[in-house]
Amino acid sequence: MxxxxxxxxxxxxxxxxxxxxxxxxxxxxxxxxxxxxxxxxxxxxxxxxxxxxxxxxxxxxxxxxxxxxxxxxxxxxxxxxxxxxxxxxxxxxxxxxxxxxxxxxxxxxxxxxxxxxxxxxxxxxxxxxxxxxxxxxxxxxxxxxxxxxxxxxxxxxxxxxxxxxxxxxxxxxxxxxxxxxxxxxxxxxxxxxxxxxxxxxxxxxxxxxxxxxxxxxxxxxxxxxxxxxxxxxxxxxxxxxxxxxxxxxxxxxxxxxLRTLPVRMRQHQSNVLDVIQYLAVQQEITAIHHPCLATGEAALWVEKQLSGQAGLLSFEIDNPTYARIAGFINALQTFRIGVSWGGYESLAISQRQPDDTGPTLIRLAIGLEAPELLIEDLKRGFQTLR
Missing domain, CATH: 3.40.640.10 (Type I PLP-dependent aspartate aminotransferase-like (Major domain))
Known part of the structure; x- marks a missing residue:
C-alpha cells in the first residue's frame, strides 16, 4: 500500500x-x-x-x-x-x-x-x-x-x-x-x-x-x-x-x-437516482443505461464491485432520428452541450449524425444542480418529442 x-x-x-x-x-x-x-x-x-x-x-x-x-x-x-x-x-x-x-x-x-x-x-x-x-x-x-x-x-x-x-x-x-x-x-x-x-x-x-x-x-x-x-x-x-x-x-x-470528492459523489449519486426515477416513466424512452438498473449477472457484479452510483447515464428514445434527438437536446436550458463530465454542471450529448447514422444514445452527465431543476429542464426536452 x-x-x-x-x-x-x-x-x-x-x-x-x-x-x-x-x-x-x-x-x-x-x-x-x-x-x-x-x-x-x-x-x-x-x-x-x-x-x-x-x-x-x-x-x-x-x-x-x-x-x-x-x-x-x-x-x-x-x-x-x-x-x-x-x-x-x-x-x-x-x-x-x-x-x-x-x-x-x-x-x-x-x-x-x-x-x-x-x-x-x-x-x-x-x-x-x-x-x-x-x-x-x-x-x-x-x-x-x-x-x-x-x-x-x-x-x-x-x-x-x-x-x-x-x-x-x-x-x-x-x-x-x-x-x-x-x-x-x-x-x-x-x-x-x-x-x-x-x-x-x-x-x-x-x-x-x-x-x-x-x-x-x-x-x-x-x-x-x-x-x-x-x-x-x-x-x-x-x-x-x-x-x-x-x-x-x-x-x-x-x-x-479530492477534498470535496466524497461530498460531491454523494450528491451526484442522489441526483442521478432522482433523474432516473423520472426518466423511467417517460413513454418515449425505450432503454436507460446505468448500473443501478443492472439485471441478472451484471446486478451481482454491481453488488460486489460498486459501493456507489456515479452521475453518468444514457438512454434511448423511440424513432431516434437525428432531428428528434437534436430537438430534445437543443430544448434543454440547464443542461449544457459538451463532452466530458464530472463537474458541477450537467451536460447532454449524442453521437447521432445528421444522416441518421451512428449511435442513437443520448448521454446525460448529472451534475450538482438541484434535481428538481434538472427534471424541469428534461421536461422541456420531452415536450419536443410529443
Missing amino acids: AENIDTDTVRDSEICSHAFEAHEQYQGAMAPPIYQTSLFTFPNLERFTEVMRDERSHFVYSRGLNPTVKLLEEKLAALERGEMAKAFGSGMGAISATMMTLLSAGDHVLLVNQAYGPTRQLLEQMARFGIDFDECSGDSRDVERALRPETRLIYIESPSSMRMELADLEGIASIARAHGILTAIDNTWATPLFQKPLTLGIDLSLHTLSKYIGGHSDLVGGAVIGRRELVARIFEHGHQLLGAALSPHSAFLALRG
Missing part, C-alpha cells in the same frame, strides 16, 4: 483531505503549496551526482517528480489501495504510456466493453507496430474465449462511459492470472471511492483526473495506479520518454478536487 498510512483503518475521506500533508513544512498554510518550478538545484556536485544515480526517486526536474504532483500521487495510490501512482498530463497520456510500456510487436490486447474512443484509436495506430486487438463483453466466459496465445493485456472499462456496460472484474482477473496476462481498467466512471479494482485482482487502475476527481471542469490530467513494479516501469519508460507530465498547478487543482 501507499507508504506511511494504514488504508485498513483510515477512511477514504481522510485520504482525500489531510493524509500525507505536512502542514508544518508549509509554514502553517492550509492548502499545500504549488511547487511551480521546472527544476531543483543542489548544494554541491557530489549531491547532484548521487541523486542522478536514482533520478526517479528525487526531485530533479518536474517532468519526473515534483512535490505537488507527488502528494497527489500518494493520495491516489492510497485511495485505490495500490502501492504506487503516477500522474500524467491527461487521461490519454496515462493510457498511452501504459500501453507503450507494456506492449511489444506481435502482442494482442483484448478490449472489454465499449472502450473510450481515443483508446480504441490509439490501438488502431499501434497496429503499425504489430499490435493487434479484439473486443468482447464483460462476461468472464466471453473474455476467456477471446484470449489468444499472444494476448498480453486485457483492458477493461467498467462501467463504460456510453452504455455504462459492466464487467466481472474478479472473474476476469482470475482468468488473466491463470494465463499470465496483465489487466488494466479505466476506473474513471466510479472513482476510487465507489470502486477499487485492485482489491479484486486487477493489476492497474487508470483515471482521467479531468472528470470527478478534478470536479470543476478546469483541469486536464490522468493517473495510473497499481503494484510498484508495474507503475515504476510505466514511470521510467512511458512517462519519462513520452513526456506527458502533469503540471504542478493542475496537480494542485486535483488536490483541491
Whole structure:
C-alpha cells in the first residue's frame, strides 16, 4: 500500500483531505503549496551526482517528480489501495504510456466493453507496430474465449462511459492470472471511492483526473495506479520518454478536487437516482443505461464491485432520428452541450449524425444542480418529442 498510512483503518475521506500533508513544512498554510518550478538545484556536485544515480526517486526536474504532483500521487495510490501512482498530463497520456510500456510487436490486447474512443484509436495506430486487438463483453466466459496465445493485456472499462456496460472484474482477473496476462481498467466512471479494482485482482487502475476527481471542469490530467513494479516501469519508460507530465498547478487543482470528492459523489449519486426515477416513466424512452438498473449477472457484479452510483447515464428514445434527438437536446436550458463530465454542471450529448447514422444514445452527465431543476429542464426536452 501507499507508504506511511494504514488504508485498513483510515477512511477514504481522510485520504482525500489531510493524509500525507505536512502542514508544518508549509509554514502553517492550509492548502499545500504549488511547487511551480521546472527544476531543483543542489548544494554541491557530489549531491547532484548521487541523486542522478536514482533520478526517479528525487526531485530533479518536474517532468519526473515534483512535490505537488507527488502528494497527489500518494493520495491516489492510497485511495485505490495500490502501492504506487503516477500522474500524467491527461487521461490519454496515462493510457498511452501504459500501453507503450507494456506492449511489444506481435502482442494482442483484448478490449472489454465499449472502450473510450481515443483508446480504441490509439490501438488502431499501434497496429503499425504489430499490435493487434479484439473486443468482447464483460462476461468472464466471453473474455476467456477471446484470449489468444499472444494476448498480453486485457483492458477493461467498467462501467463504460456510453452504455455504462459492466464487467466481472474478479472473474476476469482470475482468468488473466491463470494465463499470465496483465489487466488494466479505466476506473474513471466510479472513482476510487465507489470502486477499487485492485482489491479484486486487477493489476492497474487508470483515471482521467479531468472528470470527478478534478470536479470543476478546469483541469486536464490522468493517473495510473497499481503494484510498484508495474507503475515504476510505466514511470521510467512511458512517462519519462513520452513526456506527458502533469503540471504542478493542475496537480494542485486535483488536490483541491479530492477534498470535496466524497461530498460531491454523494450528491451526484442522489441526483442521478432522482433523474432516473423520472426518466423511467417517460413513454418515449425505450432503454436507460446505468448500473443501478443492472439485471441478472451484471446486478451481482454491481453488488460486489460498486459501493456507489456515479452521475453518468444514457438512454434511448423511440424513432431516434437525428432531428428528434437534436430537438430534445437543443430544448434543454440547464443542461449544457459538451463532452466530458464530472463537474458541477450537467451536460447532454449524442453521437447521432445528421444522416441518421451512428449511435442513437443520448448521454446525460448529472451534475450538482438541484434535481428538481434538472427534471424541469428534461421536461422541456420531452415536450419536443410529443
